[in-house]
Amino acid sequence: MAARWHACVDIGGTKVAVSLADATADPSGPPLLHHRLSEPTVKSGPPEALSLQVLRLIDAACAGAGGTGAQVAAVGVSSCGPFVKPQGLIELAAPNICAGLGARSAGQPNDWTSLPMQAPLEDAFPLVRIENDCLAALRAERRWGALQGLDHCAYVTWSTGIGTGLCVDGHLLQGKNGNAGHAGHMFVSDDESALCGCGNVGDVEALVSGSAIARRFGLDAATLMAAARAGDTLALQQVDALCRVLGRALYNLVVTLDLQRISIGGSVFLRQQDLLLPRLRAQITGRLASLTDGFELVAAGLGDSVADCAAAALVV
Numbered sequence: 001m002a003a004r005w006h007a008c009v010d011i012g013g014t015k016v017a018v019s020l021a022d023a024t025a026d027p028s029g030p031p032l033l034h035h036r037l038s039e040p041t042v043k044s045g046p047p048e049a050l051s052l053q054v055l056r057l058i059d060a061a062c063a064g065a066g067g068t069g070a071q072v073a074a075v076g077v078s079s080c081g082p083f084v085k086p087q088g089l090i091e092l093a094a095p096n097i098c099a100g101l102g103a104r105s106a107g108q109p110n111d112w113t114s115l116p117m118q119a120p121l122e123d124a125f126p127l128v129r130i131e132n133d134c135l136a137a138l139r140a141e142r143r144w145g146a147l148q149g150l151d152h153c154a155y156v157t158w159s160t161g162i163g164t165g166l167c168v169d170g171h172l173l174q175g176k177n178g179n180a181g182h183a184g185h186m187f188v189s190d191d192e193s194a195l196c197g198c199g200n201v202g203d204v205e206a207l208v209s210g211s212a213i214a215r216r217f218g219l220d221a222a223t224l225m226a227a228a229r230a231g232d233t234l235a236l237q238q239v240d241a242l243c244r245v246l247g248r249a250l251y252n253l254v255v256t257l258d259l260q261r262i263s264i265g266g267s268v269f270l271r272q273q274d275l276l277l278p279r280l281r282a283q284i285t286g287r288l289a290s291l292t293d294g295f296e297l298v299a300a301g302l303g304d305s306v307a308d309c310a311a312a313a314l315v316v
């Protein structure tokens with residue numbers, strides 16, 4: 001049967017989304033993704049449950065488009081990490097899915113420590129590429145978004161968690177298990193209340209991520225930002241403090257890697273970029289001018305579609 005599609009899979013701690021891109025589409029522009037299906041991420045059953053969910057969603061998307069999974073030429077999987085490779089093949093060891101790993105997952109109905117993904121997908125499809133979601137988003141932003149033409153750049157997500165994808169000298173940094181860019185887990189504080197899902201106390205993600213905002217301030221990010229916009233002094237101080245932590249982390253990336261530009265996305269940031277962008281920039285601009293002059297911090301060019309385009313960037 002002739003190959004008709006690339007399957008684009010986005011695996012997060014909250015949901016799994018699958019969409020199709022036509023195998024014959026013009027690769028120069030952002031892909032037109034279609035027959036998108038999304039479900040809450042499976043978190044119970046045997047460790048194979050998540051890969052079975054992905055396989056089922058791909059089949060369902062193909063059926064919706066009037067075909068079968070046999071017409072998929074390649075599968076791109078953009079997934080939350082970290083990854084492990086116990087048999088040389090990628091398995092997911094994400095603390096927000098695998099309750100056997102981390103503190104945030106307490107109460108979830110599994111004792112998973114890692115989930116097979118590369119092996120079951122390669123059994124079903126001729127070509128499979130799995131990559132950390134921020135690295136894949138970085139590819140998409142370099143190809144179709146706000147990082148086009150740049151060899152020294154990064155993508156950062158400010159969402160339920162904090163993640164980065166890093167590019168230096170035109171090379172995407174991968175690391176020994178494809179986990180380069182887990183900069184959200186850099187220690188920056190002695191705050192005993194800042195417990196991250198990874199088990200660390202005092203890392204960036206534990207202080208500023210969407211889940212950290214909910215845990216630390218007792219309200220979700222959108223409510224906090226709305227209060228700050230309305231002139232609530234305490235909320236404004238809290239937003240300033242969040243931007244100070246994340247802005248300094250971004251500054252650290254700029255001076256460590258000598259970056260030209262960072263594009264930032266994620267649900268927390270994208271909904272509030274007019275409030276957050278100037279505050280983040282203020283932590284970078286003017287500091288150590290020999291390294292930061294000319295550097296730009298910008299919103300993700302692909303906006304809300306960056307996650308789906310990330311998976312597509314692996315295979316289209």
Ligand SMILES: [Zn+2]
Nearest residue numbers: 185196198203
């Ligand atoms: Zn952490």
